Amino acid sequence: MAALWSRERQQDFRSRVRGCLVGGAVGDALGAGIEFLSLDEIRAQHGADGVTGYVTAYHRRGAITDDTQMTLFTVEGLIRAHVRRDDGLWHPPSDVHRAYLRxxxxxxxxxxxxxxxxxxxxxxxxxxxSRAPGHACLRGLDDEVMGTLDKPKNADSKGCGAVMRSAPFGMLVGWSPDLVFQLAVECAVLTHGHPTGYLSAGVFAVVVHALMQGASIDAGVRGALEIAAAHDGHEETVAAVEAALAMVRTGTPDSGRVEELGQGWTAEEALAIGLYCALVAPDVRSGLLLAVNHSGDSDSTGSICGNLLGAMHGETALPADLVAELEGRGTMLQLADDFSMEMTQSAALHGADGPRTHWAKRYPAT
Known part of the structure; x- marks a missing residue:
């Protein structure tokens, strides 16, 4: 794969990977301190504009939540899935499942x-x-039995816990959109078995996949909805995304319009809010603040919006002051760079017939 990539394209890819992961974490951290507050409570505590930057959560500013934690482990699972191919093994959902158990x-x-x-x-x-992890995520991983489409974990759950961690599947730019969608769905049912829960994850991943390659959100959404419409139980997800697209045309963005799309506790609502805020954002900071200042799951909607904007614009578009204060930024950048190298230069890092390198210790094939 690396031979097909120019240096310029590799640099662009790494910038978008970094932007996607760090942007999502910034949105997550902006919403972390107001996740369980109503819009009236947010304004009462932080002023008429709501939060305009980080507020204290988990005893610090810039703290991330379970959304970013699980996203990072998704990335690690995908890297290890690629490494395991050296042993003739190839089943990414199994590797992502093991990452979630970690x-x-x-x-x-x-x-x-x-x-x-x-x-x-x-x-x-x-x-x-522990950063307020979702109950379905915890229950789905209570044992080592892996959920599948035939036998999903938490068959009635359509919370946003699967969609908020699914941006990394979209970073697999060498894959077709159909395969990206399928992998996101198969990894969503590890914890969320309701069609709305896992199809929303698939739609989100395909939109990110389009942005990673320089396409517009609109183009990504159209492609994602076409794929989703072929699956049973797609109606809620498609309706929520179409509502977000329609909301873009209703006038000046504000928190009231965000709240018309829901509160973000369920997968389709979180996806709709994240998409809407990314679509109407004049810049990254404004989009992220719009995505968190509402009654509901502010960290998840902020995370989804941040993943989208970061994948679209790359890391240098992210607000420097927010990036500088972000918890765990060094870890995120290491993981982002490792993912980028694995996707573009894996032959130099490991191989079935080659010597064992430092990579095998970082990402053991187990």
């Missing part, structure tokens, strides 16, 4: 167990903090 451990254990060789990400001590 995330689950960070929600209850005191810190990393140095006796276990599970790669570098799970040894990052700052990740060992």
């Amino acid at each position: 995330w689950k451990a960070t929600q209850s254990e005191w810190g990393p167990d140095e006796r276990r060789d599970e790669g570098w990400l799970v040894r990052e001590e700052w990740l060992y903090s």
Whole structure:
């Protein structure tokens, strides 16, 4: 794959990967301190404009939540899936599932167990903090039995816990949109088995996939809805996305219009709000602030909007003051760069017949 990539294209890809991951984390952190407040409560505490920057959450400013934690483990699972091909093994949902089980451990254990060789990400001590994880995510990972489309975990759950972690599937630019959609869906049912829960994840991933390649949000949405419409149970997801598109044409964006799309606790509402705010954003900061200043799941809608805007514009478009104060930024950049190298230069990092390199320790094929 690397031979097909010019240096300029590799640099653009890395900038968009970084932008997608860090942008999502910035949106997550902007919403972290107001996630459970109504719009009236947000304005009462922070002024008529609501939050205009980070507020304290989890004892610090710029703190991320479970949304970013799970997104990072999604990225790690995808890298390890590609490494495992050296052993003739190729089933990415299994590798993502194992990554989510590692995330689950960070929600209850005191810190990393140095006796276990599970790669570098799970040894990052700052990740060992419970940040209001969704009940469906926790229940779906209570045991090591993997949910599938035939037998999904939490068959009635359509919370936003699957869609908010699914941007990394869209970063697989060498894949077709259909395969990106399918992988996002198969990894969503690990915890969320309602069609709206997993189809929204698929739609989100395909939109990110389009943005990563320089297409517009509109083009990405059209392609994603076409794929989704072929699946049973697509009606809620498609209706919510179409409502977001229609809202763009109603006038000047404001929190009232955001709240007409819902509160973001369910997958289709979070997706609709994130899409709407990204579509109407005159700049990244304005889009992110619009995405979090509403009654509802502010961190998830901010995260989704940030993933979209970061993938669209690249890392240098992100507000520098917000990036500088973001919790875990170093880890995110390492992971983003590792993903970029794996997707574009994997032959130099590992191979079935080549020597074992440092990469095998970072991403063990287990």
